[in-house]
Amino acid sequence: TNVVNKIAAGEIIIAPANALKEILENSIDAQSTTIEVSVKEGGLKQLQITDNGHGINKDDLAILCERFTTSKLSTFKDLSTIQTYGFRGEALASISHISHLSVVTKTKDSPVAYKCVYASGKLAPTKKGANPQAVAGKDGTQIVVEDLFYNVPSRLRSIRSPSDEYYKILDVVQKYSIHCLQAGFMVKKTGESNYALMIRQNLSLKERIRTIYGSGIANELLEFNETEAGERYGLVAFSVCATSPNFSSSKKTPPIFFINNRLVSCDPLRKSLQQVYAAFLPKGANHPFIYLSLSISPENVDVNVHPTKREVRFLHEDEIIELVTERVQEELMKTDN
Ligand code: ADP
Numbered sequence: 001t002n003v004v005n006k007i008a009a010g011e012i013i014i015a016p017a018n019a020l021k022e023i024l025e026n027s028i029d030a031q032s033t034t035i036e037v038s039v040k041e042g043g044l045k046q047l048q049i050t051d052n053g054h055g056i057n058k059d060d061l062a063i064l065c066e067r068f069t070t071s072k073l074s075t076f077k078d079l080s081t082i083q084t085y086g087f088r089g090e091a092l093a094s095i096s097h098i099s100h101l102s103v104v105t106k107t108k109d110s111p112v113a114y115k116c117v118y119a120s121g122k123l124a125p126t127k128k129g130a131n132p133q134a135v136a137g138k139d140g141t142q143i144v145v146e147d148l149f150y151n152v153p154s155r156l157r158s159i160r161s162p163s164d165e166y167y168k169i170l171d172v173v174q175k176y177s178i179h180c181l182q183a184g185f186m187v188k189k190t191g192e193s194n195y196a197l198m199i200r201q202n203l204s205l206k207e208r209i210r211t212i213y214g215s216g217i218a219n220e221l222l223e224f225n226e227t228e229a230g231e232r233y234g235l236v237a238f239s240v241c242a243t244s245p246n247f248s249s250s251k252k253t254p255p256i257f258f259i260n261n262r263l264v265s266c267d268p269l270r271k272s273l274q275q276v277y278a279a280f281l282p283k284g285a286n287h288p289f290i291y292l293s294l295s296i297s298p299e300n301v302d303v304n305v306h307p308t309k310r311e312v313r314f315l316h317e318d319e320i321i322e323l324v325t326e327r328v329q330e331e332l333m334k335t336d337n
């Protein structure tokens with residue numbers, strides 16, 4: 001029933017940034033090269049995400065917000081999608097139960113775009129006009145989430161300030177813009193002309209880090225990749241971009257971890273890396289910047305973690321962490337002077 005769906009949805013999406021992350025991942029998944037986010041009242045009033053990706057076929061629009069329908073969508077060709085982002089088919093369904101959700105989308109093959117309004121998992125009945133309705137539009141998809149949690153008062157009460165929520169949203173987009181070098185990212189508050197984040201598509205990883213985290217960090221970066229270690233543990237490859245021992249700061253920037261292209265937390269990995277750095281850096285100022293991307297055999301990763309719990313689980317965790325940590329240590333020793 002709708003009440004059950006609403007409660008379930010309120011558990012999957014507990015803050016505007018959770019909704020944003022899911023929608024952003026869908027845009028990235030759709031091979032977008034520009035993604036623009038606009039935020040009103042911390043995303044509670046409105047969250048608008050516009051991409052230039054492959055769009056959604058008209059025939060799929062009716063079931064877009066039904067749960068677990070992902071694999072029925074005709075755009076669902078690439079099996080690797082399950083292994084990275086799209087494994088649950090629950091995000092849009094959940095969001096449609098706890099907000100006013102509308103979608104405008106156009107595929108390359110279609111002469112027109114279609115606008116759809118959803119309510120509780122289905123196309124909403126409209127008083128006038130068709131749903132989906134043919135409209136003018138560019139290739140790509142725009143998702144608009146309005147009045148998030150309008151029907152979940154307990155959630156609304158637990159959110160302390162729209163400003164906190166806004167910064168959580170900004171933080172998620174910043175991290176994806178470090179990881180997804182194929183795309184440009186923009187964030188602004190709705191109605192403002194200045195962008196809080198503006199990462200053009202052609203910017204390199206270092207330039208992105210400079211723009212977001214400053215020159216202090218960007219000037220002291222070590223970058224390295226590994227494609228051969230750890231095969232027997234299911235580790236396919238990893239890449240690291242982290243500050244050298246020449247950079248010390250008393251300001252904490254929590255490490256950024258992507259596993260199989262998903263932004264995750266991994267406490268054991270974080271602790272292990274911080275220990276390595278602590279041996280090089282002065283006490284009290286031992287806060288490195290670390291961005292680490294791991295590719296692990298998909299069957300070894302529990303991607304089915306709850307969206308609100310970013311903590312990831314994978315097989316051979318200790319071995320993989322040790323391997324990665326040792327490699328980082330090696331690089332730090334090379335540059336320590
Ligand atoms: P999942 O991503 O787990 O499949 P979602 O509810 O997040 O579930 O999305 C459902 C489906 O809608 C996606 O699998 C994708 O096919 C389609 N979709 C959603 N957003 C976009 C987008 N921005 N561009 C193209 N297709 C999209």
Ligand code: MG
Nearest residue numbers: 022026086091
């Ligand atoms: Mg998704």
